[in-house]
Amino acid sequence: MKRTFGILVLAAVLCLGVMGCGGEQQSSSAKKTKPGAGGGPPDVTTAADLAQEQDAQPINPMQMNCIVCGERPLKGDLHADVTVGNQRGRLYFDKQECLDEFEQNQQKYLDRLTQ
Ligand SMILES: [Zn+2]
Secondary structure, three states: OHHHHHHHHHHHHHHHHHHHHHOOOOOOOOOOOOOOOOOOOOOOOOHHHHHHHHOOOEOOOOOOOOOOOOOOOOEEEEEEEEEEOOEEEEEEEOOHHHHHHHHHOHHHHHHHHHO
């Protein structure tokens, strides 16, 4: 009787062992959650961004649009260093023609900045 019992226990242990090996759980595919669905910050270049790259001081850090034509984006290599009041800083433009226009009529556009 004791022997039979022993065999049963052995069988049970073997069975558990087999099940343990065979019962492999499939790893659930980890889905990456998308950050902020829709409506992220618009890709706008400000004078502050451009000036930072050039280690320069923008005359208006929040400038996003060309002060001549009002369009964007501003280009880092199209700029003029101007003085408004007692503040000196860099002003950015979107096109070469706007930079040229500004340089020909500086006072007119600088007046806009002070308003
Ligand atoms: Zn412009």
